[in-house]
Amino acid sequence: MKEHKKLPSAVIKRMPRYYRYLTTLQQMGISRISSRDLGNRMGVTASQVRHDFFSFGASGLQGYGYDVDLLRQEIRDIFGLDDLFSVIIIGAGNLGHALAKYSGFEKNGYKIAAIFDVKPEIIGERINDIEIIHLDKLQEYVQDNHVDIAALTVPEIRVLEVAKLVTDNGIKALWNFSPIELLASDDIVVENIQMIDSLMVLGYNLRTAEAKLNPN
Amino acid sequence: MKEHKKLPSAVIKRMPRYYRYLTTLQQMGISRISSRDLGNRMGVTASQVRHDFFSFGASGLQGYGYDVDLLRQEIRDIFGLDDLFSVIIIGAGNLGHALAKYSGFEKNGYKIAAIFDVKPEIIGERINDIEIIHLDKLQEYVQDNHVDIAALTVPEIRVLEVAKLVTDNGIKALWNFSPIELLASDDIVVENIQMIDSLMVLGYNLRTAEAKLNPN
Helix, strand or coil, rough: CCCCCCCCHHHHHHHHHHHHHHHHHCCCCCCEEEEHHHHHHHCCHHHHHHHHHHHHCCCCEEEEEEEEHHHHHHHHHCCHHHCCCEEEEEEEHHHHHHHHHHHHHHHHHHHEEEEEEHEEEHCCCCCCCCCEEEEHHHHHHHHHHCEEEEEECCCHHHHHHHHHHHHHCCCEEEEEEECCCCCCCCCCCCECCCCHHHHHHHHHHHHHHHHHHCCC | CCCCCCHHHHHHHHHHHHHHHHHHHHHCCEECCCCHHHHHCCCCCCCHHHHHHHHHCCCCCCEEEHHHHHHHHHHHHHCCCHCCCEEEEECHHHHHHHHHHCCHHHHHCCCEEHHHHHHHHHHCEEEEEEEEEHHHHHHHHHHHHHEEEEECCCCCCHHHHHHHHHHHHCCEEEEECCCCCCCCCCCCEEEECCCHHHHHHHHHHHHHHHHHHCCC
16 A cells, blocks of 8 residues: 555545446546546536545546546555455354355455354355354464454344454454444544444435425 | 424434434433533534534533433434334345344334345245245235335346336335445435445555554
């Protein structure tokens, strides 16, 4: 990952979406795009696009726009996607299976290296060629293998103890899928996938749209 | 759902997190809280808390703070959580199974009513007492049952045709779990769960934290 100044977290959160759109443009063979065209496709303003790219030092040229390949690679550099992060999954239930089978990780720079669980009957099985290892072996595993990120797909009542186990073993990044929100600390970074939050926003927008169509 | 003026989308996106924290406070028997205390717990400023609540008409009292029950109920009203939204899941793979088994929906106002798939061998099975119905029966189902939201957990290559099928059958809200981003239209609302986006932000924050600890 190249050295960059720390970007504002709001810009960082928007960047993956730009990256996805730039990838699609690249796949379509489009080599340059204006902030207006990109904004139109994404449903944001051209000035938002220019502001966000300017914040990490990428400027389009007047009358030319942005170079799609260059801009996409710049985002890959900022996010360290060419480094291939090593991810382990804790919890081989349905969600753990779904993550292990998800095809989008490796091409985006994330390698699922192992899955941990505690059910004796599934230890040694493979999901998408990734081995299920007993959680008792976690310490041994992290001594022998570099791990960047732990995805936590364990039952809600287990998530606090598992988060402690994982961080006690030196893993610094938690990708938490349980409804319990884990908080970051000085040396642990956390992303919480709160599925209910997204559903609440969807329901709100649905009711608002219905109210507009049926005003009485 | 009570009539409210349309709130700014940034406020709407932050509201579910307040709702979760207020629910936890209620469960702990805490009946009132200051904007400062709530902000501290959540890692946001007191002025952000006051601004967000003020935007939907909730004001704390000087020296008293906010009434936890009242504020939580106000958010329930805004999001229509007492209406019980009806949700169907399209795609009974691992992710569909994980959603069907997720315990947090009903208590938050969302009822999973049915699961649709196309594999003959699983039609009629039940997941968490929710029946798997053949996708060919979708039209019949929506004629007999009110459906608010369709969760799309189908393979990526199927998501566009399934989104069309679902909206052609009058469903106005799509909760999309595929990597393909679906765009909202005038009468269709969409929430895209982009798991890679969250993973990218996590990886960025990890590298930034590591760079701070090892500056050379």
